[in-house]
Amino acid sequence: MRLGxxxxxxxxxxxxxxxxxxxxxxxxxxxxxxxxxxxxxADTVEEVTQRVLDAQNAANAAAERFTDAESRFEQLxxxxxxxxxxxxxxxxxxxxxxxxxxxxxxxxxxxTGADMSVLLHADSPRQGARSSxxxxxxxxxxxxxxxxxxxxxDDLAAKRAQLTHERGVQEEALNLMTEQRGxxxxxxxxxxxxxxxxxxxxxxxxxxxxxxxxxxxxNAPVIDGKVCPVPGAAFSDDFGDPRAGHSHQGNDMFAxxxxxxxxxxxxNVTYGSGGSGGNxxxxxxxxxxxxxxxxxxxxxxxxxxxxxxxxxxxxxxTGNASAPHTHFEMxxxxxxxxxxxxxxxxxxxx
Numbered sequence: 001m002r003l004g005x006x007x008x009x010x011x012x013x014x015x016x017x018x019x020x021x022x023x024x025x026x027x028x029x030x031x032x033x034x035x036x037x038x039x040x041x042a043d044t045v046e047e048v049t050q051r052v053l054d055a056q057n058a059a060n061a062a063a064e065r066f067t068d069a070e071s072r073f074e075q076l077x078x079x080x081x082x083x084x085x086x087x088x089x090x091x092x093x094x095x096x097x098x099x100x101x102x103x104x105x106x107x108x109x110x111x112t113g114a115d116m117s118v119l120l121h122a123d124s125p126r127q128g129a130r131s132s133x134x135x136x137x138x139x140x141x142x143x144x145x146x147x148x149x150x151x152x153x154d155d156l157a158a159k160r161a162q163l164t165h166e167r168g169v170q171e172e173a174l175n176l177m178t179e180q181r182g183x184x185x186x187x188x189x190x191x192x193x194x195x196x197x198x199x200x201x202x203x204x205x206x207x208x209x210x211x212x213x214x215x216x217x218x219n220a221p222v223i224d225g226k227v228c229p230v231p232g233a234a235f236s237d238d239f240g241d242p243r244a245g246h247s248h249q250g251n252d253m254f255a256x257x258x259x260x261x262x263x264x265x266x267x268n269v270t271y272g273s274g275g276s277g278g279n280x281x282x283x284x285x286x287x288x289x290x291x292x293x294x295x296x297x298x299x300x301x302x303x304x305x306x307x308x309x310x311x312x313x314x315x316x317x318t319g320n321a322s323a324p325h326t327h328f329e330m331x332x333x334x335x336x337x338x339x340x341x342x343x344x345x346x347x348x349x350x
Contacts, residue, residue, distance in 0.1 A: 052198045055191035062187035063254050064236030069177040071241040076170040083163045090156045226264050227309045228350035230326050239341040249339040250329035257324045259315040263306045264291050270303045278319025292329035295321045
């Protein structure tokens with residue numbers, strides 16, 4: 001059982017616990033029974049439930065640290081790309097200025113004293129003056145080019161130093177992201193084990209009080225009319241964070257490769273490439289919202305009409321993904337409509 005079912009399991013334990021205790025102790029539901037038995041059972045349930053909640057919070061915190069590190073890495077990548085572009089433009093301009101400066105220097109060497117010759121051999125003083133003005137303008141332009149070339153050379157040197165520095169910072173950011181990825185994996189594993197323990201206790205409680213709750217209410221709880229798209233995933237509010245050349249248009253939901261992705265609502269699902277998003281599933285919900293799932297390892301079934309809670313795909317890392325996760329988007333009004341931040345929704349239903 002995954003973390004997405006924690007709330008439903010807690011409801012099961014709270015509602016079934018008294019009946020299960022009664023069955024186990026031979027006391028009718030609603031009777032007091034032995035206080036020591038009740039306290040021991042309550043303590044056990046409370047401990048396991050608290051462990052699940054703590055593990056879920058730890059996994060979500062790990063997901064936030066990882067996505068923050070990933071955003072920093074991507075932001076540095078954009079900055080480096082910008083500096084590289086500026087250097088490329090500067091080097092092209094510098095090559096032109098260097099050619100102008102070298103040509104002017106060669107011309108000055110070959111025509112030393114030519115400025116005075118223009119004045120002395122002009123047909124008239126006016127023509128000589130005009131020629132002199134043109135020569136002065138040409139010299140001023142050449143001097144300006146030489147000055148600009150020197151300034152540009154200094155600027156390029158500074159930018160190359162900046163590029164070297166930012167590449168070093170990006171390397172550190174990559175190391176941090178790798179470290180946070182390992183911590184996220186550990187947190188997810190701990191949360192998964194805690195959820196399994198709580199699930200086993202819930203099933204035991206259900207078995208002790210037959211008919212109290214259907215098993216399906218534990219597996220795929222419906223909250224506010226929706227089912228969690230990736231039960232058990234860890235996630236944070238990373239909508240709008242920097243990504244390579246764009247801002248993040250969804251929330252990344254981290255879990256093990258192969259984790260089931262569920263239809264949030266009833267609707268029609270189609271599949272296709274999402275470019276850097278890898279394999280994508282597109283659920284056109286009956287509520288008018290398109291739900292997008294990216295980086296999938298596999299599709300489950302083909303394009304079809306699906307019911308809420310139906311498995312439509314499996315989580316993976318296809319496309320540009322630094323860790324196994326499902327990139328989840330919500331687009332009210334259709335697939336090409338603007339995305340909204342899904343965090344308030346998945347924070348409520350998962």
